[in-house]
Amino acid sequence: MRLFRPRTAAEGGLADGRPHPLLTVVAVLIAVANLVDTGNLLMNGWFSLDDPRYALMGVCSLAGTACLVVATPFIGRTPYRAAHVVCGIWLVMCCVPASLFTSSWTLMLNVLLAIAVTAHGNVLAGQIAFDLCVLTPLVTGSIADVVHPDYLMVVLCAFIMVCLNAVMAVIVAASALRRRERDQWERDQRLRRDQVVHQLHDDVANRLSYVLLRFQRDERDDRDGRDGGRPDRDQEMVQDVRDALDSTRRAVHVLSGNEGADAAGPGVGDPADPSGASGGSVCDETSWGALRALVTAESARLERIGCNGTVVMPQSVPTGLGRADLTMAASFLKECFANIAKHADPERGYALGVSGRAEGIVVSLADTPKRAGAHGADRDRPAEGASTGRGLAYYRDFAERRGGSLTIEEDAGNWSMTALFPC
Incomplete structure (x- = not known):
C-alpha cells in the first residue's frame, strides 16, 4: 500500500543496494554485542541440553539470536527490507515467550534499530512496528504466564498507541497527498516545458526549411530568366532567419529553467498574432480569426514557392468550440504547411480543411507526395536535406493522450491525413 511505502532515495529516504557507513557500523556493533552477551549467558550455565524442560527453550533462543545477528548487519546495505526482516524475526520469537524472555537483553537493540530505520522510511509503518514489537511479547508472555504486567497499564498503553497510530495515519496521508500534488505539478511543468x-524547435526548423525551399525556387526562376521580386523575397527570408534565431534564444531560455509567460514567443503563443494561438484562451471570433490569418499567411508562403492548393475553413467560430484551446491546433497547422512544402508535389497541389465540433478541432489534409514513401513514416525524417522538426509523430501522441486521433492513409500515390485535437 502507498500509505506504508518507504521513501525513496529521491524523496530523502535511504537507498537500497548502497552501503550506509553509519548504519553499518551501528548494526555490526549491535550484532557483536549480541554474540558477546549470549556467550556470557552460555558460560554462566544459561541452559543445559541434559534437561529436556529447558533444552527446547534454549535451542529456540539460540536460533532466534543467530537469525537476528545475521540479519541486523544487512540494515547497513538494504535498510528498509532488512529492518522489516529483523522485526519479523522478533515477532516470531514472541511466539515462544519463555525463550524470548531468557535471551540476551541486547536483542532489544536490534529491534530498536529496526524500528528507527522503518520510521525513517515511513513514520506510520515505524509506529505500527513499534506497537507490534512492544505489545506482542507482553500479550504472549502474559498468556504463557511468563510475565505478570499490570493489565490496566497494558490496556492504557495499547489505547494510547492506537490513538497515536490514527494521528500518524492522518499525517502520513496528508503528506502523501501533498507529495502526489507536487509530483503532478512537476510532471505538468516538465510537459509544458x-x-x-x-x-520552438519546430518553428526554427520550419522557417529555415522554408528559406531553403525559397532559395531553390528562386534559383530555378533565375535560370528561366524570371525575376520573382528579389527585394521582397530577400526581406522575407531575412525576417524568417531572424525569427528562427529568436526562437533558438527562447528555447535556450526555457531549457535553462527561466521560462516566462512569453517563452513560447510570437511563433507559438499569442492568438492575436497571426502566427499562433493562445494557450488556455477562450475560442472567440478574435482567436478564430487569428487562426484563419495563420492559415492564410502560411498558404501564401506556399504560393511563393510554387505550391498552390485549396483551403476550406469557416469564417466564424464553429458551433461547440466556445472554450477550445487553439494552441496545439495552430502549431499543428504550421507543421502541416511545412510538410506540404517539403513533401508535396507542387504540380498536383494540396487540399486542407479546418473545422470544429464539440469534441475539438478537426484538420484534414490531402496531397500527392513528390516521391513514393515521402509521407507516412518518412514524413518524420528530413527530405532531401531540408531541415525538419519532429514531424507528425509528436502531434499524434499529443492527440491520443487527450482522447483525440491522427490517422494517415496512402493509396495509389495519394496521401491523406485526418486529425482531431480535443478542446
Missing part, C-alpha cells in the same frame, strides 16, 4: 521547447 517540453511542449514549448518542441514548438
